[in-house]
Amino acid sequence: MNTNEFWALIGDAARDGGTPDAVAGRAVATLAKRDAAEIVGFEQHRRRVLDASYKVDLFGAAYLVNGGCSDEGFDAFRGWLMAQGREAFARAVGEPDSLAELPAVKRAALTGEELGSEKMLAVAVDAYREATGEEMPEEPATKRPSTDDFWDFDDEEEVRRRFPRLAALFNEAPAE
Template sequence: MNTSEFWALIGDAAREGGTPDTAAERIAAALAKRDADEIVGFERHMRRVLDASYKVDLFGAAYLVNGGCSDEGFDAFRGWLMAQGREAFARAVGQPDSLAELPAVKRAAVTGEELGSERMLAVAAQAHREATGEDLPEEPAAKRPNTDDFWDFDDEDEVRRRFPRLAALFSEAPGE
């Protein structure tokens, strides 16, 4: 499986509508029809995408959008972000403030909904089990950046400087 096929599976599932978890179910079903090597290939592409997107500023944006964020929460946030498609994902990794353009982020600013999809992170494992009856082969753990490189995500001035559009969406109304 190559990068274009990886993103095409995600894009096809997302275009059918529904939630990121619904898209994850569609991806898992489509993958389960493929041979085990392709399923493993999907997992490897997803791990590369996740590794490449473990950026301090994207973590900070997820922290702002979700009102806090753990490592696991950031993984789920990036699972949700993958379900938004290749273009939105790449734009957010390069410029996290671009998340302010996404309808779901705008909605979350009003509703307080937490954006994440653990199910997106498990599609290859689910598909592999369905296709082979076996667990997905173990892969090395994802690399994590040094948390000493993190800035204070609760520093409102720094948040406004780094993410002016997101900060405007998620700022509290006067008197709150």
């Protein structure tokens, strides 16, 4: 499976809308119809996408949007972001403040809803189990980048500097 096929499958699953978990369910149903090697290829690509998106500023944006964020929470946030599609995902990785343009982020600013989808992270595992009746072969654990470059995500001034649009949405109070 290549990059275009990976994102096309997600895009097709998202076409009918719904929650990220609904997108994950449709992706599982589609992927489960493919052979085991393609399902494993999807999982390998998902891991590469997550590895490439483990960026300090995206983590900081997830922290702001969700009112805090752990490593697992950041994974779930990026699962949610995958369900938004290739373009939104790529823009957010390159410019996390672009998240402020997404309707779900605007809604979360008003409702306090936490954005995440663990089901998007498990699409290949669930599809493999459905297709083969077996568990997917274990892959080596993903290495986490160093957190040495993390900045203080609770520093309101730094948040406003890095994410002016997100900070405005989430009503970050001006410095006194």
